[in-house]
Amino acid sequence: MGNMLEVRNLEVSFPDETDRIEAEPVNRAVKGISFSMKRGEILAVIGESGSGKSMTALSIAGLLPETAASSGQIVFDGCDLMALTKKERKAIQGKEISMIFQEPMTSLNPVMKVGKQVEEVLRLHTKLDKTERKKLVLKALEDAGLDQPEKLYHSYPHQLSGGMRQRAMIAMAMILQPQLMIADEPTTALDKRIQDQILALLKEINAKKQMGILFISHNLEVVKDFCDRILVMYEGKVVEEGTPEEIFYHPREDYTKRLLASIPEGKRTIGTAHTNRKKVLSVEHLNVYYPEKGGKLKQVIYDANFAIYEREIVGLVGDSGGGKSSLSKAILGLNIHTDGVIQHNTEHPQMVFQDPYGSLNPVRSIGWILEEPLRIQRKLTKKERREQVQEMLERVGLDKSYLTRRPGELSGGQRQRVGIALALILKSRFIIADEPVSALDVTIQAQILSLLKELGKEYGLSYLFISHDMAVINEMCDRILRLEDGRIYEEK
Amino acid sequence: MKQIGKKTITLIITLLLISLAAFLAFQVIPGDPSLSVLGMDATEQQIAAYQKQMGLDRPLPVRYVSWVLDFVRGDLGESYHYGTPVSGLLGDKLPVTLALTVVSFLFILGLSIPFGILMARFADTRFGRLMNVINQTLMSVPSFFLGVLLILLFGLMLKWFTPGEYISYTESMTGFLLYLIAPAAAIAIPKTAMVIKFLRSSVLEQKKKDYVRTAYSKGNTDNRVLFIHVLKNSCIPVITILGMIIADTMAGSIVVEQVFNLPGVGRLLVSSIGYRDYPVVQAIIVYIASAVVIVNFIVDMLYRLADPRIREE
Numbered sequence: 001m002g003n004m005l006e007v008r009n010l011e012v013s014f015p016d017e018t019d020r021i022e023a024e025p026v027n028r029a030v031k032g033i034s035f036s037m038k039r040g041e042i043l044a045v046i047g048e049s050g051s052g053k054s055m056t057a058l059s060i061a062g063l064l065p066e067t068a069a070s071s072g073q074i075v076f077d078g079c080d081l082m083a084l085t086k087k088e089r090k091a092i093q094g095k096e097i098s099m100i101f102q103e104p105m106t107s108l109n110p111v112m113k114v115g116k117q118v119e120e121v122l123r124l125h126t127k128l129d130k131t132e133r134k135k136l137v138l139k140a141l142e143d144a145g146l147d148q149p150e151k152l153y154h155s156y157p158h159q160l161s162g163g164m165r166q167r168a169m170i171a172m173a174m175i176l177q178p179q180l181m182i183a184d185e186p187t188t189a190l191d192k193r194i195q196d197q198i199l200a201l202l203k204e205i206n207a208k209k210q211m212g213i214l215f216i217s218h219n220l221e222v223v224k225d226f227c228d229r230i231l232v233m234y235e236g237k238v239v240e241e242g243t244p245e246e247i248f249y250h251p252r253e254d255y256t257k258r259l260l261a262s263i264p265e266g267k268r269t270i271g272t273a274h275t276n277r278k279k280v281l282s283v284e285h286l287n288v289y290y291p292e293k294g295g296k297l298k299q300v301i302y303d304a305n306f307a308i309y310e311r312e313i314v315g316l317v318g319d320s321g322g323g324k325s326s327l328s329k330a331i332l333g334l335n336i337h338t339d340g341v342i343q344h345n346t347e348h349p350q351m352v353f354q355d356p357y358g359s360l361n362p363v364r365s366i367g368w369i370l371e372e373p374l375r376i377q378r379k380l381t382k383k384e385r386r387e388q389v390q391e392m393l394e395r396v397g398l399d400k401s402y403l404t405r406r407p408g409e410l411s412g413g414q415r416q417r418v419g420i421a422l423a424l425i426l427k428s429r430f431i432i433a434d435e436p437v438s439a440l441d442v443t444i445q446a447q448i449l450s451l452l453k454e455l456g457k458e459y460g461l462s463y464l465f466i467s468h469d470m471a472v473i474n475e476m477c478d479r480i481l482r483l484e485d486g487r488i489y490e491e492k
Numbered sequence: 493m494k495q496i497g498k499k500t501i502t503l504i505i506t507l508l509l510i511s512l513a514a515f516l517a518f519q520v521i522p523g524d525p526s527l528s529v530l531g532m533d534a535t536e537q538q539i540a541a542y543q544k545q546m547g548l549d550r551p552l553p554v555r556y557v558s559w560v561l562d563f564v565r566g567d568l569g570e571s572y573h574y575g576t577p578v579s580g581l582l583g584d585k586l587p588v589t590l591a592l593t594v595v596s597f598l599f600i601l602g603l604s605i606p607f608g609i610l611m612a613r614f615a616d617t618r619f620g621r622l623m624n625v626i627n628q629t630l631m632s633v634p635s636f637f638l639g640v641l642l643i644l645l646f647g648l649m650l651k652w653f654t655p656g657e658y659i660s661y662t663e664s665m666t667g668f669l670l671y672l673i674a675p676a677a678a679i680a681i682p683k684t685a686m687v688i689k690f691l692r693s694s695v696l697e698q699k700k701k702d703y704v705r706t707a708y709s710k711g712n713t714d715n716r717v718l719f720i721h722v723l724k725n726s727c728i729p730v731i732t733i734l735g736m737i738i739a740d741t742m743a744g745s746i747v748v749e750q751v752f753n754l755p756g757v758g759r760l761l762v763s764s765i766g767y768r769d770y771p772v773v774q775a776i777i778v779y780i781a782s783a784v785v786i787v788n789f790i791v792d793m794l795y796r797l798a799d800p801r802i803r804e805e
Contacts (some may be wrong), residue, residue, distance in 0.1 A: 061709055062708075063705055063708055063709055090711045090712075090713060091711065092711070093708070093709060093710065093711035094709060094710035094711035094712075095711060098709065098710075099706075099709040101702060101705065101706065103702055106701065106702040106703065107702045107703055107705070107706045108703055108706065109703040109706075109707070109721050109725070110703070110725065110799075110800070110801060111724050111725055111728075111798065111799060111800060112721070112724075120707075120710055120712070120720075121710045121711075124710060124711045124712065124716075125711060156800040156801070158800065158801045169706070172706075172710070
């Protein structure tokens, strides 16, 4: 069996003046890579953002931004895609090569019914009539693991959960049984449990329909049991290629080794006896309600009882939408719809947020942002405030040149460092970290996690650490609380 | 459906509040209306008699309720200045303003949507940039000056109408509409340019969205992506602007009415304020405020139609 896909010397570059100080100040270009894929194979392309993995995927899918210049050959099914006209290319897009994306929340058209969006592929590439098309769409939705396809057919994307939307995307991408599906971080934005379900679904489709999958991810761990072969990319080049066994157990390149090392290991220090330690937080018989539209209150937490002690890191896990954020808001006093007892033994509990992009005011300088809590306190002079801000900034690993920069000029990891500094500037001893690393690249993740640990030791902090990533939880936490159906259980 | 019911109730309450404000405002304005009708040297008896005749001696709430009820029945009171019913005065001027609104709105809608799309489609090209410059220029020309230019073009050169010689719709419908073209264009041109600019940037904004990439990945052509996917999403914010424009035109454009010698609501308002003809001013205030509120209500409903996410809430 010959190769279905052969990429030869692919180069992608952008003109200098466009991609300016964006989220990541890295060179996104692809620097002459070559690889091939067999029919029905699952190939994973791994690398951090800026490694060129997404640009490679977009080149094959024919979706590169207009400002990009590309060269080389992409031979698919014996014909060079790069040499095709736009029209010839369109005939292949969606029919022979389909694609699913990272953000199921935004990848569907918000004002078009789901059924119609799936059906569009048939409309574009087949001559089927309306009833035949609908029949196929319902079948595809069902094959993608969606119950009640008839109801979904008439739903709008916002009425679906993230996992369901990704399934709808998959239905769309496989309805014509293309030879190749490109999946660009398809599970990154999803909960761990949904993630596993989606991977299983992709694997099943791959086996049943002999559909090749080019799987792009920054997470080596995700693809371990999933793919036939792994391609590791770094700075626009393929640095290593091999089977999962070869990559995981006999990595040759330093970069691959570093990637492997940054997967948090499952070594958890067993919860120490904390009877003689001071409590920083105790929660008794806590009920939390969430105000729905129209003023009605919906109970999300039922009778929660737990305590967090000095210098302890407690993990909080549970499904998304299960009330983790409502609970942390209640603890911080940001949600007033509660009853029960929440007792703090520390002033100013603080929070580190998931989204380092959205949680800092974009028009203010980092110095201004960090100084704000101190200004509100009115205890220090201007000079003292400045000194304290600068000291804290250095403590989280940023020098004072960052004082005058704005959040837009920082990378995701740098912004999260600022977020941590902001949480610590009032000398709080109790921090709630809500998915603090899930928006970051894996190598950056490891850095932020070790920073949190270091600061914890140095300042004697306690953390309530919220995450859906069990690997991270196991790495970080002394104890784990699980939130299920609104009730809190302690994991032994 | 329940939402629509709620919105309708809010609409009615808002209209009542507007009427109350309009009513009260003229009760607290200094100066006795009877004096302005009877003259400064009216006797006490004359004033008392007039107040009794006009019902001004009754308590405030009673007067308000009867004023609202009269209003709903179409009795808007009597003009102090002309001594004729206000409803008749407004009835003469309203059709002119409303016709002007309809014609200019058709003008705006008919031009801004295709041009907005065209300019977004060719945004990166030299043609697109040229169009943008022209659009900016049109947006910044004051409508009275445009009016003068249009009189020159349609009146003096094309002779579609005789400048200054207003033809009422009661005389000749065709003459009336031909006469309206130039003032409608004067109102519409800057606003069209504004809507074009808005739609263009909305389309360009939408084109960056993830769902557009998905649409391309299915094999859609540029045109299909634009018309099937992007356009509906882009139009949602434009509905608001169009609503504001309609409400604004319904209030009457004093300058354009003056330049083209049109007997519309705007000029009636200005002259009534000059004469202190309170009943007329009051009626026009209620009309303008109601127009704004009702148009907003319609905009809300259209939003609901266009965006399923809002429909749910």
